[in-house]
Amino acid sequence: MRPAPPPTPDDIQAVIDTERHREGALLPILHALQEAYGHIPEGAYPLLTATLGITRAELHGVVSFYHDFRDVPAGRHVVKVCRAEACQSVGANAMAATLLDRFGLDWHGTTPDGRVTIEPVYCLGLCACGPAAMVDGKLIGRADPAKLAAALSEPSVEEAPA
Amino acid sequence: MKIYVSLDSAAKALGADEVAEAIRHEARARGIEVDLVRTGSRGMIWLEPLVEIDRGAGRIAHGPVTPQDVPALFDGTADSLGPTDDIPFLAGQTRLTFARCGITDPLSLADYEGHGGLAGLRRALGMEAAAIVEEVKTSGLRGRGGAGFPTGIKWDTVRQARAEQKYIVCNADEGDSGTFADRMIMEGDPFSLIEGMIIAGLGTGATKGFVYIRSEYPDAIAIMDRAIRLARDGGLLGPDILGSGRAFEMEVRIGAGAYVCGEETSLLNSLEGKRGVVRAKPPLPALQGAFGRPTVVNNVLSLATIPVIFEKGAQHYADFGLGRSRGTMPIQIAGNVQHGGLYETAFGLPLGTLVNEIAGGTASGRPVKAVQVGGPLGAYFAPHQFDTPFGYEEFDGAGGLIGHAGIVVFDDTADMAGMARFAMEFCAVESCGKCTPCRIGAVRGVETIDRIAAGDPDATAILTDLCETMTAGSLCALGGFTPYPVMSALHLFPEDFGQAREAAE
Numbered sequence: 001m002r003p004a005p006p007p008t009p010d011d012i013q014a015v016i017d018t019e020r021h022r023e024g025a026l027l028p029i030l031h032a033l034q035e036a037y038g039h040i041p042e043g044a045y046p047l048l049t050a051t052l053g054i055t056r057a058e059l060h061g062v063v064s065f066y067h068d069f070r071d072v073p074a075g076r077h078v079v080k081v082c083r084a085e086a087c088q089s090v091g092a093n094a095m096a097a098t099l100l101d102r103f104g105l106d107w108h109g110t111t112p113d114g115r116v117t118i119e120p121v122y123c124l125g126l127c128a129c130g131p132a133a134m135v136d137g138k139l140i141g142r143a144d145p146a147k148l149a150a151a152l153s154e155p156s157v158e159e160a161p162a
Numbered sequence: 163m164k165i166y167v168s169l170d171s172a173a174k175a176l177g178a179d180e181v182a183e184a185i186r187h188e189a190r191a192r193g194i195e196v197d198l199v200r201t202g203s204r205g206m207i208w209l210e211p212l213v214e215i216d217r218g219a220g221r222i223a224h225g226p227v228t229p230q231d232v233p234a235l236f237d238g239t240a241d242s243l244g245p246t247d248d249i250p251f252l253a254g255q256t257r258l259t260f261a262r263c264g265i266t267d268p269l270s271l272a273d274y275e276g277h278g279g280l281a282g283l284r285r286a287l288g289m290e291a292a293a294i295v296e297e298v299k300t301s302g303l304r305g306r307g308g309a310g311f312p313t314g315i316k317w318d319t320v321r322q323a324r325a326e327q328k329y330i331v332c333n334a335d336e337g338d339s340g341t342f343a344d345r346m347i348m349e350g351d352p353f354s355l356i357e358g359m360i361i362a363g364l365g366t367g368a369t370k371g372f373v374y375i376r377s378e379y380p381d382a383i384a385i386m387d388r389a390i391r392l393a394r395d396g397g398l399l400g401p402d403i404l405g406s407g408r409a410f411e412m413e414v415r416i417g418a419g420a421y422v423c424g425e426e427t428s429l430l431n432s433l434e435g436k437r438g439v440v441r442a443k444p445p446l447p448a449l450q451g452a453f454g455r456p457t458v459v460n461n462v463l464s465l466a467t468i469p470v471i472f473e474k475g476a477q478h479y480a481d482f483g484l485g486r487s488r489g490t491m492p493i494q495i496a497g498n499v500q501h502g503g504l505y506e507t508a509f510g511l512p513l514g515t516l517v518n519e520i521a522g523g524t525a526s527g528r529p530v531k532a533v534q535v536g537g538p539l540g541a542y543f544a545p546h547q548f549d550t551p552f553g554y555e556e557f558d559g560a561g562g563l564i565g566h567a568g569i570v571v572f573d574d575t576a577d578m579a580g581m582a583r584f585a586m587e588f589c590a591v592e593s594c595g596k597c598t599p600c601r602i603g604a605v606r607g608v609e610t611i612d613r614i615a616a617g618d619p620d621a622t623a624i625l626t627d628l629c630e631t632m633t634a635g636s637l638c639a640l641g642g643f644t645p646y647p648v649m650s651a652l653h654l655f656p657e658d659f660g661q662a663r664e665a666a667e
Binding site (some may be wrong): 066067082085123124 | 171172174175176184208210336337338339340341342345377378379380381413415416417418419421432433434435437438439452453493494495496498499502503525534538568570571572573576581584589591592594613654
């Protein structure tokens with residue numbers, strides 16, 4: 001699959017401008033950029049520093065601090081598996097190991113075809129129905145590898161844009 | 163015929179949307195007029211997707227329901243749990259904060275008002291700020307996020323601070339494993355949080371509020387966003403609250419996956435668009451909080467409990483509870499349990515009653531080995547400590563904490579050395595990096611627990627010393643409290659660390 005062309009500075013600035021009016025606008029802007037492009041594009045850095053009057057070092061400090069923000073896009077499907085205590089008490093570790101093994105991945109890894117990224121998450125608030133996972137934003141309670149694989153192969157998921 | 167199906171994340175994760183769709187489909191196929199209401203969750207997660215049917219004589223519960231069960235629901239031949247309110251798990255509760263959750267349509271202001279909503283705000287609008295704060299003090303409400311600081315005292319500090327702008331910040335960065343009450347109330351009764359924040363504004367002179375919600379809660383974010391818009395349209399928010407001439411405005415802010423942002427000063431930095439690094443106190447956030455202005459930072463449950471305190475009176479609330487733990491606590495029962503969910507009750511219930519009776523023991527049917535109370539920074543408890551009453555001081559006295567009141571149950575297959583190692587690993591992943599004992603100590607902690615597991619006889623003393631350093635030398639609860647699960651696991655289950663029980667005691 002051919003990668004999409006990088007966004008133009010005007011495109012990026014338009015996204016920045018939707019959120020810049022807020023008090024403490026940086027996180028809302030970063031969320032908007034990631035929503036639009038799947039990651040924080042390199043081209044956004046000079047525009048963000050100029051718009052907000054911060055240094056590149058400050059910006060890098062913020063982007064790298066938060067687990068959510070990506071330098072490069074994730075796979076077309078993102079599976080987040082809860083690793084926290086409540087899910088561990090009902091077998092999350094074994095389930096995660098099976099899942100990672102099935103895709104030949106380690107945590108944060110993406111399959112070579114760019115289809116699936118598997119990430120740890122520390123609590124989805126589904127602690128009374130674990131193990132919990134999220135596949136492309138859809139929550140799954142009492143998850144097992146079969147349920148997750150099924151969620152990944154649903155036609156609606158398969159057709160979702162990258 | 164009215165049918166109620168939850169839209170709570172946990173219910174949806176167990177298939178509630180598919181069940182709701184099957185109900186709509188079946189009703190159409192049969193040509194029956196059905197009023198399908200998506201409510202919050204009743205909190206009986208093991209029964210989700212729960213379907214309640216009201217044929218005119220009250221709600222009758224069915225659950226867990228699958229889409230295949232739906233025709234039988236219409237035929238009246240499906241297994242029933244009887245009247246929902248008579249289910250022992252619900253009947254035994256005292257619901258003040260969660261009174262409406264699971265009953266009303268979370269996005270109907272009319273429904274909210276019809277069930278006691280806005281009565282507290284109307285009363286507060288007729289009170290002086292000092293009287294509002296006094297009412298909160300009288301209620302005995304303490305911060306439900308975990309620290310247990312008296313809410314009224316915090317409000318009073320902000321009320322007395324002089325500034326052009328003050329803020330109410332709701333901490334909805336509920337990252338503790340085993341806790342989901344913030345999520346449930348935001349998804350199931352968002353107007354209670356909005357009303358609580360408005361009253362906080364009236365009591366302190368703040369006119370702007372932020373709800374900082376973790377990004378792992380997309381449904382809660384969407385529902386709060388819609389509820390805020392509805393509240394604005396309904397004249398509840400804006401320049402003229404319910405025609406009073408008083409102003410309050412609020413918005414949702416989304417976290418970005420950093421656990422430490424549940425710490426209030428770190429949250430404030432994040433809100434300002436900075437790294438979520440912990441700030442030293444003083445200055446207190448009450449005096450220099452968001453954007454350097456006086457700020458109330460309260461947990462979701464603290465703020466969502468404010469309306470009922472003003473509706474029923476502070477004394478009504480304070481009459482529940484034990485010792486200095488007044489009122490009720492929405493306890494979240496999680497992990498390896500038969501009956502997991504939300505159980506709101508007055509403080510004082512023994513831990514063992516919660517685990518063995520209300521939760522019904524483990525889901526696996528195996529003996530309970532350990533219970534972690536208060537999230538990943540809370541201590542493990544063993545069955546011989548099950549007589550500890552649920553209260554702030556009582557848990558402190560037993561070497562633990564109640565935190566945000568999540569309890570996570572483990573059966574006898576749990577490897578407690580592995581859990582201790584995980585606590586250190588989690589601290590290393592989530593440390594903001596400001597304090598050396600947390601940033602470096604957590605990494606060393608993982609290594610030292612590995613040395614203990616490998617049989618190094620000196621490593622236990624090193625781990626103990628390291629934990630003391632983390633406790634004493636960290637600014638916030640992440641580095642400061644990670645030793646709770648680690649040391650409690652070591653003391654209670656030395657055999658899991660490859661040690662004889664006598665040696666560790």
